[in-house]
Amino acid sequence: MTRFVVSVHIVPRQGLLDPQGKAVADSLRTLGFAGVRDVHVGRHVVLELDAADAASAERAVREMCSHLLANPVTEDFELAGVRPA
Amino acid sequence: MTRFVVSVHIVPRQGLLDPQGKAVADSLRTLGFAGVRDVHVGRHVVLELDAADAASAERAVREMCSHLLANPVTEDFELAGVRPA
Numbered sequence: 001m002t003r004f005v006v007s008v009h010i011v012p013r014q015g016l017l018d019p020q021g022k023a024v025a026d027s028l029r030t031l032g033f034a035g036v037r038d039v040h041v042g043r044h045v046v047l048e049l050d051a052a053d054a055a056s057a058e059r060a061v062r063e064m065c066s067h068l069l070a071n072p073v074t075e076d077f078e079l080a081g082v083r084p085a
Numbered sequence: 086m087t088r089f090v091v092s093v094h095i096v097p098r099q100g101l102l103d104p105q106g107k108a109v110a111d112s113l114r115t116l117g118f119a120g121v122r123d124v125h126v127g128r129h130v131v132l133e134l135d136a137a138d139a140a141s142a143e144r145a146v147r148e149m150c151s152h153l154l155a156n157p158v159t160e161d162f163e164l165a166g167v168r169p170a
Contacts, residue, residue: 010129011131024130024154031149031152033148033149035086035134035145036134036149037088037133037135038132038133039132040130040131041129042129043129044127044128044129045109045124045126045127046096046124046127047124049118049122050120067116068113069109
């Protein structure tokens with residue numbers, strides 16, 4: 001078993017309403033950042049886990065995303081990186 | 086002016102309590118993912134903005150993080166990428 005660090009981005013599905021992103025964009029413009037066009041707010045999850053190899057660590061994290069971490073109706077996820085701890 | 090897409094990771098500061106990460110780790114182990122050792126949950130913010138060049142886009146986003154996006158007491162942020170839209 002090796003320890004791996006896997007990072008995941010979970011983002012609101014493209015085209016769905018993202019009220020948190022809209023609120024942040026409006027606030028930034030109010031603060032004077034006039035160049036801001038659009039903001040999307042998702043989650044950045046970093047998992048440390050023991051697995052036989054990088055491929056099985058990645059497979060386990062994909063399963064975790066489908067089962068618990070991401071909302072399958074409203075969110076998409078992508079693995080941003082898998083590296084040994 | 087060029088449009089840039091800048092992504093930022095905002096994470097709980099190392100060593101501070103991360104109750105959301107702990108809750109996720111416990112839930113994953115309860116679901117049968119026994120290999121999970123530690124989980125940290127932060128935010129993944131993607132900003133689209135107009136700026137003169139990549140360097141000023143990056144500078145603007147760092148300022149946004151210090152002023153609004155990240156909590157200066159409990160969170161750290163890092164720019165994960167700057168690319169033309």
